[in-house]
Amino acid sequence: MIEAVARIRETRDYDSDRIVEQLAGEFEPVVFRGLVSDWPLVEKSHLPTAEVSRYLLAFYKDAPVTAFVSDSDIGGRLFYTENLENTNFKQTKTGLKELLSQIQEHEADSAPPTVYMGSTALDYCLPGFKNEHSLALGDVEATVRIWLGNRTRVAAHYDVLENVACVCAGRRRFTLFPPDQLPNLYVGPIDFTPAGQPVSLVDLNEPDFEQFPRFVEALKHAQTAELEPGDAIYIPSMWWHNIEGLESFNILINHWWRNSPAYMGAPGDALLHAILSIRDLPEDQRKAWRGIFDHYVFNTTDNSTQHIPEARKGVLGKLDEDAARRLRTLLRNKLNR
Numbered sequence: 083m084i085e086a087v088a089r090i091r092e093t094r095d096y097d098s099d100r101i102v103e104q105l106a107g108e109f110e111p112v113v114f115r116g117l118v119s120d121w122p123l124v125e126k127s128h129l130p131t132a133e134v135s136r137y138l139l140a141f142y143k144d145a146p147v148t149a150f151v152s153d154s155d156i157g158g159r160l161f162y163t164e165n166l167e168n169t170n171f172k173q174t175k176t177g178l179k180e181l182l183s184q185i186q187e188h189e190a191d192s193a194p195p196t197v198y199m200g201s202t203a204l205d206y207c208l209p210g211f212k213n214e215h216s217l218a219l220g221d222v223e224a225t226v227r228i229w230l231g232n233r234t235r236v237a238a239h240y241d242v243l244e245n246v247a248c249v250c251a252g253r254r255r256f257t258l259f260p261p262d263q264l265p266n267l268y269v270g271p272i273d274f275t276p277a278g279q280p281v282s283l284v285d286l287n288e289p290d291f292e293q294f295p296r297f298v299e300a301l302k303h304a305q306t307a308e309l310e311p312g313d314a315i316y317i318p319s320m321w322w323h324n325i326e327g328l329e330s331f332n333i334l335i336n337h338w339w340r341n342s343p344a345y346m347g348a349p350g351d352a353l354l355h356a357i358l359s360i361r362d363l364p365e366d367q368r369k370a371w372r373g374i375f376d377h378y379v380f381n382t383t384d385n386s387t388q389h390i391p392e393a394r395k396g397v398l399g400k401l402d403e404d405a406a407r408r409l410r411t412l413l414r415n416k417l418n419r
Contacts, residue, residue: 087257090307090315099218101246102339105316111258111305112316118248119312121215123333127251127311131189131331134251135182141208146175150231150277151184152196158233158327159285160198160276169276171196178207185232189330198231200277204335217246217337224339231327237281238267238324242349243338245317249309252332256315257286257306259322266300267322272353286324345406 092113096104105112118124126134150160152171163170181199188194204212204226216226230251238259247256259267267282275281284294291298308328309315317323319341340346360371377386378398387398397409 087301087304087306090256090258090305092307100220101217102219102222105244105246108316109318111256111318111321113307113309114314114316116312117314118215118217118250121248121250121312123215123250124312127333131182131186134331134333135186138182138208138211139179141211142178143209144177145207147178147181147199147202147207149174149176149181150196150198150200154195155193156196157193157235158196159235159237159287160196161237161281162270162276162283166270166274171198171276181230185230185331188232194232194330196232196234198229198234200229200231200236201227202229204228215250215335217248219337219339222339224337226335226337229334229336231332232330234327234332235287236325237276238284238286238322239279239281240320240322241279241317241338242319242340244319244341245336245338246314247317247334247336248314249311250333250335251311252327252329253308253310254332254334255306255308255326255328256317257304257324257326258317259300259304261320261322263300263303263322266296268294268297282322282324287326343403345403346401347406347410 090111090113092115094115096114096117098117101114101117123134123137126137150171150173152160154170156170159170161170162168178199181197184195185197188197204215207228212226216224238257240261268284269280270283272280284290284297284300289297289301307315360368363371387395390398392399397405397412399405401409
């Protein structure tokens with residue numbers, strides 16, 4: 083692991099019932115030490131894995147869960163095989179009881195098989211568990227999810243959603259990169275990914291600077307922190323984050339939410355459409371389209387549309403639920419030509 087990386091800002095000055103308010107206007111990651119130390123699961127985190135598992139399973143109603151598993155020695159790194167031909171793990175449906183048993187069975191192994199369950203909705207997997215294991219986020223509608231496994235490593239990736247992640251058992255190391263480091267992270271395919279999001283191809287624990295020379299620059303902007311049970315971290319939207327489970331048994335519960343109206347579309351869809359429609363145009367046309375996007379999307383001001391009567395602004399007018407519905411219909415009709 084690279085050692086000479088800046089530390090993520092930490093605080094113990096917070097109100098756990100007003101976290102979203104305190105994060106308003108934040109564009110940098112923050113570690114909240116002890117934010118959820120009073121959660122029942124955190125209070126039990128020092129107990130043997132079997133005891134913690136029993137506590138979880140008391141809420142479990144036999145819902146099938148998705149697991150990432152690998153019998154070969156991949157060092158916990160959920161990634162690709164050589165030349166990105168495939169992933170180095172299998173995705174399988176199983177039960178939470180079986181998953182926890184497999185983790186316990188290999189807990190003392192020096193090179194255990196990788197076992198990982200990611201992004202599983204608490205209400206689906208553990209009904210009622212969220213009542214004592216989620217943050218009070220006020221009017222924010224968050225999805226609350228659980229992630230658990232043994233020693234696993236997830237390559238740097240971004241999420242569109244805002245995120246507060248709470249470590250409930252084990253320890254985790256987070257290494258974050260700001261969005262502008264995309265060119266230095268050597269990101270892999272966007273339509274063939276290990277778990278849904280494009281990931282950096284650089285192994286943070288053993289970076290190959292000959293193959294990935296610009297990663298040296300990325301590290302100058304990196305921030306890192308190790309979190310204990312009860313600690314939480316705010317990961318801003320679009321920040322790249324590499325996450326490593328450092329113990330033989332790790333549990334994390336995170337809260338995802340959007341700082342935008344629900345009627346807005348997914349930005350990633352616009353990227354795919356731009357690749358389809360703009361990327362391979364002649365250079366002078368791409369330059370012209372860059373100006374059009376700047377004018378109508380990125381540098382919008384009243385000057386962009388004030389010369390158009392309000393009733394005729396159409397898709398250039400104020401975006402609301404009705405306007406979003408009309409835009410979707412327009413797009414659907416154009417894509418179906």
